[in-house]
Amino acid sequence: MTVSFGARLALALTWLAAGPLSAQKRVLVPDDSVGAMVGVASRLLWRDVTLTDALGLQSGVAFPVRFPRLPLQVELGGWTALAKRSSRGFTDQYSASAHYQWILVNRPHPNSIVFGYAEYWNPVIRPPNPRTRSNTRELTVSGLFDIGIPQQGIRTIHFQLDAARDVARENATWMRGGASASIGTTIQRMNGDYSLAAIFGAAVSASDFRGPRILGPRPGFGFHSADVELDLQIRARKSAFDATTTLRLAAAFRATRLGANVGWVALRQSLLLL
Amino acid sequence: MSGEAWDPIERDRRYASCKRAGLARLISEGDSWFDYPPHPNIIDFLDGEGFWAIKRFEKSGDTLENIASAANLSRLAGTAQKEKPQAILLSAGGNDLFTDIPEKPNLRWIWRALTPFDPAKTAAEHVDRLPWDEKKTELRQGFIRVIAALGNYAPILIHGYDYLTASGEMALYDGFRAAGPWILPSMRDRGINDPDMQTAILGVLIDEVNEVLGALENTYPESVIYVDLRGSLLPARDWMNEIHPTEDGFHKIEEIFRDALLHRLPEVQRRRPTR
Numbered sequence: 001m002t003v004s005f006g007a008r009l010a011l012a013l014t015w016l017a018a019g020p021l022s023a024q025k026r027v028l029v030p031d032d033s034v035g036a037m038v039g040v041a042s043r044l045l046w047r048d049v050t051l052t053d054a055l056g057l058q059s060g061v062a063f064p065v066r067f068p069r070l071p072l073q074v075e076l077g078g079w080t081a082l083a084k085r086s087s088r089g090f091t092d093q094y095s096a097s098a099h100y101q102w103i104l105v106n107r108p109h110p111n112s113i114v115f116g117y118a119e120y121w122n123p124v125i126r127p128p129n130p131r132t133r134s135n136t137r138e139l140t141v142s143g144l145f146d147i148g149i150p151q152q153g154i155r156t157i158h159f160q161l162d163a164a165r166d167v168a169r170e171n172a173t174w175m176r177g178g179a180s181a182s183i184g185t186t187i188q189r190m191n192g193d194y195s196l197a198a199i200f201g202a203a204v205s206a207s208d209f210r211g212p213r214i215l216g217p218r219p220g221f222g223f224h225s226a227d228v229e230l231d232l233q234i235r236a237r238k239s240a241f242d243a244t245t246t247l248r249l250a251a252a253f254r255a256t257r258l259g260a261n262v263g264w265v266a267l268r269q270s271l272l273l274l
Numbered sequence: 275m276s277g278e279a280w281d282p283i284e285r286d287r288r289y290a291s292c293k294r295a296g297l298a299r300l301i302s303e304g305d306s307w308f309d310y311p312p313h314p315n316i317i318d319f320l321d322g323e324g325f326w327a328i329k330r331f332e333k334s335g336d337t338l339e340n341i342a343s344a345a346n347l348s349r350l351a352g353t354a355q356k357e358k359p360q361a362i363l364l365s366a367g368g369n370d371l372f373t374d375i376p377e378k379p380n381l382r383w384i385w386r387a388l389t390p391f392d393p394a395k396t397a398a399e400h401v402d403r404l405p406w407d408e409k410k411t412e413l414r415q416g417f418i419r420v421i422a423a424l425g426n427y428a429p430i431l432i433h434g435y436d437y438l439t440a441s442g443e444m445a446l447y448d449g450f451r452a453a454g455p456w457i458l459p460s461m462r463d464r465g466i467n468d469p470d471m472q473t474a475i476l477g478v479l480i481d482e483v484n485e486v487l488g489a490l491e492n493t494y495p496e497s498v499i500y501v502d503l504r505g506s507l508l509p510a511r512d513w514m515n516e517i518h519p520t521e522d523g524f525h526k527i528e529e530i531f532r533d534a535l536l537h538r539l540p541e542v543q544r545r546r547p548t549r
Contacts, residue, residue, distance in 0.1 A: 108314030
């Protein structure tokens with residue numbers, strides 16, 4: 001969702017446009033932070049598909065690159081089982097992705113579209129099946145929209161629409177719409193700032209992913225899952241970095257083909273260089 | 275994508291990104307006109323212009339008395355020395371009129387500036403001169419402390435608000451935390467119930483605050499840019515509550531700040547001796 005590590009660090013570009021008001025150059029500046037994240041979760045899920053129904057490690061780094069002049073944000077991610085691995089389907093998963101953000105409207109209510117390309121590797125597939133690729137590729141597009149409700153004193157609700165198309169293994173499509181909003185407070189000290197936040201999010205998704213069965217007939221495109229999440233977050237800013245600790249409480253109500261409804265808890269620590 | 279707009283740490287992350295993009299640097303400090311929780315404010319809109327990287331220190335509810343404290347000015351001066359901003363934006367003084375007062379726990383300081391209603395008196399005569407002159411002196415001294423501490427680093431943009439409204443409207447934060455009203459209860463307690471008289475009295479107060487700030491610009495022309503916002507907001511449309519504009523209202527104000535930064539600041543910078 002909107003404040004997850006991946007999303008927060010997902011995107012970067014500088015899109016230049018001529019300013020109508022001045023000869024001064026108008027620059028739309030996205031997040032170009034360099035960051036890293038590590039966390040443990042009571043179960044590992046990816047798009048509500050269970051990778052490991054036990055304790056798992058999540059990790060990631062994000063950094064901006066230019067290719068050759070196109071500003072991209074690169075993310076490397078990992079989902080690693082710390083306890084038992086699944087006896088059926090994928091378990092560990094590693095990804096590399098690159099994103100390009102097209103900013104449509106600048107702040108204070110930013111709107112943008114993000115185009116992405118991702119590679120996934122699943123080194124462990126059980127039972128072993130030579131017909132199943134251990135890697136796949138994906139094209140993604142996301143729309144990010146912020147609105148506010150001033151009459152209710154609600155500054156920002158983040159909306160995000162995601163679509164992903166697997167182009168190698170499943171040739172399946174996944175779509176998700178979600179929203180999140182936060183409440184929080186700040187403690188300002190001479191030696192640094194601290195902020196406490198509670199961020200509530202909800203989303204619903206649809207797909208024709210097979211899910212953990214990997215093989216078998218493709219399901220019709222339809223309900224995939226519905227999620228609710230509550231992130232309790234502590235951020236601390238020092239002179240050159242921002243350290244964020246997030247406790248996530250989440251539940252997923254899933255289509256039958258994905259398995260039973262599940263809940264999980266995750267604790268993540270991320271570090272952003274300012 | 276954007277993080278949580280209210281979060282000062284997120285604002286710092288944004289500042290770092292804007293600096294890396296090569297944008298001109300500003301420092302902002304002040305009250306809810308720069309940090310209004312329910313909707314975007316002046317600095318949020320300035321940030322969206324794409325011209326400036328803004329290091330933000332403002333906090334909703336902050337007073338000039340607190341902003342001009344030695345510890346805070348030391349922090350701001352340290353940042354200004356390090357960041358070398360083109361200008362420092364300051365929004366202050368408004369909350370100093372609405373601090374708590376012991377003799378009227380349910381009312382705000384502005385009550386002290388009012389005299390009991392007398393139909394024979396003008397709006398100006400409903401202002402209690404002694405406490406009001408004392409308050410204006412406090413404000414002037416507070417601004418001078420800020421100018422003395424920061425004026426060497428960059429020109430300081432100051433403003434004296436627009437004409438406040440005694441609407442009795444409360445502010446709602448996060449959908450459930452209410453604040454205010456700040457003005458109408460004091461007016462009523464003084465027996466000033468005529469909306470036209472209330473408006474006229476507030477006009478006197480705001481005009482006199484602006485006179486103080488205008489005089490500071492005349493006295494310190496190389497360090498102060500005074501932005502006159504009076505008459506910018508439509509009373510019936512652009513005020514969210516008694517002391518805060520609507521989002522569109524803040525956008526109007528921001529355009530005045532933007533024009534001052536684009537067109538007046540370069541002239542002041544040329545006048546400044548090399549420091």
